[in-house]
Amino acid sequence: MNILFKGKDIPIFIVIVTYNAMPWLQKCLDSCKGYQVIIVDNKSTDGTIAFIKEKYPHMHLMPQKENLGFGQANNIGINYALVQRAEYVFLLNQDAYLQEGCLDKLLSVQRKNPDYGVLSPIHLNGKGGKLDENFSNYMVYKNNPHFYSDFILKNPLQQVYQVPFVNAAGWLLSKEVLETVGGFDPLFFHYGEDDNFCQRVRYHGYKVGVVPTAFLHHDREERYQMEITHGSEEHFELMERNLKMRYANINEENLDKLHKLLKRRQKNRQRALFKLNFSNANYLKKEIDLLKQIIPQIEKSRQLGIKKGGFLYLRDNERKVNF
Numbered sequence: 001m002n003i004l005f006k007g008k009d010i011p012i013f014i015v016i017v018t019y020n021a022m023p024w025l026q027k028c029l030d031s032c033k034g035y036q037v038i039i040v041d042n043k044s045t046d047g048t049i050a051f052i053k054e055k056y057p058h059m060h061l062m063p064q065k066e067n068l069g070f071g072q073a074n075n076i077g078i079n080y081a082l083v084q085r086a087e088y089v090f091l092l093n094q095d096a097y098l099q100e101g102c103l104d105k106l107l108s109v110q111r112k113n114p115d116y117g118v119l120s121p122i123h124l125n126g127k128g129g130k131l132d133e134n135f136s137n138y139m140v141y142k143n144n145p146h147f148y149s150d151f152i153l154k155n156p157l158q159q160v161y162q163v164p165f166v167n168a169a170g171w172l173l174s175k176e177v178l179e180t181v182g183g184f185d186p187l188f189f190h191y192g193e194d195d196n197f198c199q200r201v202r203y204h205g206y207k208v209g210v211v212p213t214a215f216l217h218h219d220r221e222e223r224y225q226m227e228i229t230h231g232s233e234e235h236f237e238l239m240e241r242n243l244k245m246r247y248a249n250i251n252e253e254n255l256d257k258l259h260k261l262l263k264r265r266q267k268n269r270q271r272a273l274f275k276l277n278f279s280n281a282n283y284l285k286k287e288i289d290l291l292k293q294i295i296p297q298i299e300k301s302r303q304l305g306i307k308k309g310g311f312l313y314l315r316d317n318e319r320k321v322n323f
Contacts, residue, residue, distance in 0.1 A: 010107060011307045012088040013038055015077035017070055020046040021094040024219055029056050031098040036060070036084075040077040070168075071184030071193035078173075078183055079314045086175065093169040096123075097217045105214040106172040109159050117177040117206025118198060120166040126219030135218070138166050139210065147210070160209040164202070168194035170216045180204050182312025185202040187248060187301045199249045200305050231283055240290055249302045255299065264292045 014035050016028065019042040029037065029052075037059040041049055043066055044126055052061050062076060074091055078160050087317045088110070099121075106119050123135035133290075143163045145190045150157055184193040198208050228234045247258045269284035304312060 002148065010088065010125050011084070011086050012036075012090060012103065012107065013077075013081035013084065013086045014090045014092050014103075015040070015074060015081060016092050016094055016262065017042060017073040017077065018044055018048050018052075018094045019067060021048045022046045022051065024095040024097075024135075025051060025065075026055070027097045027219075028092065028094055029059065032092070035103070037061065038077040038080055040064065040068075040073040042069070042073050068094065069189035073184035073186055074168075075313055076123075078178060082178065082314065083177065085251045088175065089178065091168055091171045091173065092216075093128075093218065095219045096169045097219065098170075099215040102170075102214045102216055103172070106110075106211055109209075109211045109214075110172055110174060111161055114174070114176070115205075115207055116160060116162075116172070116209045117181060117201035117204070118166070118208040119160065119172040120208075120210050121170055121214035121216045122210060122212060122216055123167075123169060125216045125221050126217055127154075128215075128217050132169075132218045132220070134167060138163055145291055149210075151212075157212045158212050162207050162209050164208060165195060165198045166208060166210055168197070169218050177206060178314065179311050180308055182208070182310070183314040185248070185301055185305070185313060187244055187297055188241070192245045195245045196248055196301075196305075199251055203250045204308060207319070231286075236286060236290060239287070239296060243291075243294060244298060244301075248298045248305070250302050250305045255302070258291070258295060258298065262288065262295065271311070 012035065014032050014037045016032075016037065016039050018025065018039055021028070021044065024047060024303055037056075039052060039059055040062045041052075042064055049061065049063055052059065060080070062080065064073065064076075068076070078089050078091075088107065090106070092098070102121050106121060108118060110119050123132035124130070125132050139161070141148070144161045146158065147161045151157065181197070181204050185196050188196060201208060226234065228238060260284070265284055266286050269281050269288060272278075272281040272284060
């Protein structure tokens with residue numbers, strides 16, 4: 001919608017990526033009433049698409065033929081919003097619900113502080129009785145020494161508290177930032193893409209912040225946490241994500257360390273074979289193969305990430321997506 005803000009119409013769109021979202025969908029979409037909403041569905045199989053079509057026909061639904069992952073699906077929604085002349089885009093998780101006035105408060109702060117590339121509300125848990133656990137970890141003393149102190153000591157709250165990272169359950173992004181920084185890097189399928197985006201935001205001279213007067217609920221407390229077995233497929237998926245988050249960070253000159261890591265693993269495997277430790281040698285081979293696969297991907301990501309302007313990772317979607 002074009003919301004009325006201090007006498008000016010501000011085009012803002014909410015972008016939501018869904019995948020089997022039925023447990024949260026109604027509360028999420030009801031919290032977005034009054035705004036233009038773009039929903040990009042990653043090939044749900046639980047009735048999500050039919051429910052949206054029946055209950056929310058006024059929202060713009062973009063079903064995909066495959067699960068594109070969080071970042072790339074968001075890029076499609078962001079690009080559509082920009083084509084519709086959005087000045088701001090708000091990314092909202094399917095399992096998150098806005099409190100009244102959340103976007104108004106974020107917009108007010110962003111227009112006074114355009115150097116903030118990402119603005120987030122405070123994340124409460126699903127019931128709203130306490131902070132979301134992960135969010136509370138983002139706000140620790142080393143990330144911002146004032147946040148918890150100001151609340152506990154009843155100090156005057158700052159308009160915005162700067163942090164290096166806050167997850168993308170609820171992000172306000174301006175068109176200026178999207179043009180400068182781009183969208184989510186396709187290097188990441190699910191998880192890690194928001195870390196990388198914040199790294200690029202900081203590299204290009206913007207800040208990441210939390211607005212203490214705006215709130216959303218992130219309803220994920222009862223989610224099952226799978227235990228990961230050493231050497232399993234999930235183990236290597238986590239290793240891959242962590243390596244990409246660390247070494248695709250364009251704020252650090254660390255590519256030489258990644259190449260040295262590969263050489264160490266190759267030497268370690270030779271020692272394991274010499275000692276007839278075939279189990280360890282097989283594990284190291286998988287790690288070596290992974291490193292060989294992702295090193296050129298990371299190098300490309302870094303080369304693109306330092307470029308400024310051009311709506312990186314966004315404009316290509318105009319040729320691929322039927323709006």
